[in-house]
Amino acid sequence: MFSRVARRAFSTTKFNPYKVTVLGAGGGIGQPLSLLLKLNHKVTDLRLYDLRGAKGVATDLSHIPTNSVVRGFTPDEGDGLKEALKDTDVVLIPAGVPRKPGMTRDDLFSINAGIVRDLAAAIAENAPNAAVLVISNPVNSTVPIVAEVLKSKGVYNPKKLFGVTTLDVIRASRFISEVEGTNPTTEKVTVVGGHSGITIIPLISQTKHKLMDKEKREALIHRIQFGGDEVVKAKNGAGSATLSMAQAGAKFANSVLAGFEGERDVIEPTFVDSPLYKSEGIDFFASPVQLGPRGVEKIFPIGEITAEEEEMLAKCKETLKKNIEKGEKFVTQA
Ligand code: NAI
Numbered sequence: 001m002f003s004r005v006a007r008r009a010f011s012t013t014k015f016n017p018y019k020v021t022v023l024g025a026g027g028g029i030g031q032p033l034s035l036l037l038k039l040n041h042k043v044t045d046l047r048l049y050d051l052r053g054a055k056g057v058a059t060d061l062s063h064i065p066t067n068s069v070v071r072g073f074t075p076d077e078g079d080g081l082k083e084a085l086k087d088t089d090v091v092l093i094p095a096g097v098p099r100k101p102g103m104t105r106d107d108l109f110s111i112n113a114g115i116v117r118d119l120a121a122a123i124a125e126n127a128p129n130a131a132v133l134v135i136s137n138p139v140n141s142t143v144p145i146v147a148e149v150l151k152s153k154g155v156y157n158p159k160k161l162f163g164v165t166t167l168d169v170i171r172a173s174r175f176i177s178e179v180e181g182t183n184p185t186t187e188k189v190t191v192v193g194g195h196s197g198i199t200i201i202p203l204i205s206q207t208k209h210k211l212m213d214k215e216k217r218e219a220l221i222h223r224i225q226f227g228g229d230e231v232v233k234a235k236n237g238a239g240s241a242t243l244s245m246a247q248a249g250a251k252f253a254n255s256v257l258a259g260f261e262g263e264r265d266v267i268e269p270t271f272v273d274s275p276l277y278k279s280e281g282i283d284f285f286a287s288p289v290q291l292g293p294r295g296v297e298k299i300f301p302i303g304e305i306t307a308e309e310e311e312m313l314a315k316c317k318e319t320l321k322k323n324i325e326k327g328e329k330f331v332t333q334a
Pocket of ligand 1: 023024025026027028029030049051052094095096097098099108112115119134135136137138139165166167168195239240241242245
């Protein structure tokens with residue numbers, strides 16, 4: 001049947017048996033994110049869940065000849081959420097409502113907090129060992145919500161809970177390259193703090209452009225912090241970033257899987273349960289994190305920063321603390 005060459009090529013193909021679940025897979029982010037995960041050879045079992053539309057997305061993607069089986073689940077047929085989550089390795093959560101023009105991410109709290117809380121409870125029951133990658137906004141509060149739910153169920157593993165801040169990181173690479181006239185694929189900007197407005201701190205002083213003049217630098221930082229607004233405005237009521245976010249989410253998920261596989265030196269900035277500012281009451285913080293077989297292997301401090309960045313950090317911490325407490329209280333004082 002197969003030629004000898006083809007048989008050899010086939011037999012040496014490496015299958016990495018990772019199960020990945022997307023909750024909110026029928027949405028603006030969920031669909032392209034699911035496509036990118038279907039193309040990822042580390043994923044063999046892809047499960048898509050949404051209140052609506054997940055079956056159609058799954059059937060569509062199932063015709064792509066990559067090494068994964070893809071299935072769609074909805075709540076109206078049996079226990080779709082349970083089946084989507086059962087013993088999965090990685091859960092991505094882009095379920096929830098996106099912003100409309102004039103809204104901040106915090107304005108989404110009243111709807112998305114409850115959605116994320118309920119999905120976290122299902123994860124606790126059906127996939128207590130999974131890595132959970134939270135995309136739903138406001139990330140500064142939804143990550144603490146997931147943590148509190150998992151704690152209340154006795155399955156919280158701080159090494160496996162991540163707020164996805166990768167979009168800020170990829171935007172920073174792109175925007176700095178536009179300002180400096182360089183190749184965006186080789187620009188690396190460490191972005192720390194949180195994922196909304198002034199809590200997003202791109203550390204320009206740690207890039208090769210540290211001598212950028214003040215005015216240019218301030219405009220760049222502002223654009224990175226409020227880049228999401230450009231998309232919200234351009235979409236004019238039809239939502240926020242979906243395609244760039246899908247790319248960011250797929251990139252981060254790939255890094256988590258690379259860590260699971262034992263790849264070395266996988267480092268990504270992400271919003272995690274962090275010791276860096278815990279003494280100041282800030283339980284979660286985004287900084288570069290080394291990913292490994294157990295999830296978080298090492299959390300790096302933010303390193304040397306300028307007086308200007310120190311000022312930004314102080315403002316970030318004030319807002320972040322409130323955002324985190326709001327998420328925690330939503331669960332503990334319910
Ligand atoms: P969307 O409205 O297009 O899609 C959301 C999907 O979630 C819908 O298909 C909806 O049916 C589903 N959903 C709602 N409740 C659900 C539940 N209980 N279980 C399962 N599915 C449920 O929204 P979009 O544009 O995909 O954005 C999703 C979220 O991602 C928003 O909260 C948005 O703010 C956030 N976001 C986060 C970014 C980040 O950098 N972390 C960047 C951009 C958006």
